Ligand SMILES: [Zn+2]
């Protein structure tokens with residue numbers, strides 16, 4: 344395993360902590376991590392209303408320039424010590440592909456260091472953030488069924504695996520089975536998602552998988568994303584994995600890597 348943390352948030356994330364970006368770089372240096380990729384949640388596309396109560400899922404558009412500038416400053420400052428890169432965690436939101444592509448076109452350099460993830464799915468009663476809380480997940484599942492939520496997520500992730508943004512598509516596919524985050528508490532009888540199909544599609548499209556350690560810190564999950572059998576399957580398919588902590592605080596940089 345190389346020493347890379349390819350999935351790191353910053354104070355520009357409204358649901359994270361206020362620690363400055365430099366603190367994350369210092370933590371990486373202390374822990375011997377050679378490559379740190381900032382992947383702040385890209386601003387949500389125009390016309391899409393953040394479905395979480397606090398409306399704090401993503402960074403604000405007005406902060407993008409300052410975020411990228413600080414990333415560039417740290418890249419210079421820490422050259423030869425930590426290879427600092429700056430991209431986004433971009434949401435794949437069905438029906439907002441054009442708006443998302445326009446954003447990627449504005450920041451092609453950052454797009455090359457970005458991750459494509461699915462956090463939002465469309466349900467019968469509107470958009471829903473699948474990883475917000477176990478309570479909201481259970482409540483939403485109660486409105487239709489947990490199978491339906493899984494199916495909606497599986498469809499979106501399958502589309503994301505199809506590399507919908509072409510040349511500007513983020514090269515890394517984020518925590519592919521994030522839908523499992525609350526499964527110790529609520530899960531379908533049988534998982535309706537064709538995970539192998541998604542992995543095959545990701546492999547065919549030249550993706551790298553986010554090997555995300557945040558799942559180990561989640562009480563209702565307790566595994567990496569993807570989970571071990573998917574990792575084995577990914578390796579069989581020739582998919583590369585990139586370690587990422589999904590840190591929203593400096594002390595979480597590289598966390599769990601020793602496992
Ligand atoms: Zn976040």
Ligand SMILES: [Zn+2]
Nearest residue numbers: 350352432589
């Ligand atoms: Zn993230």
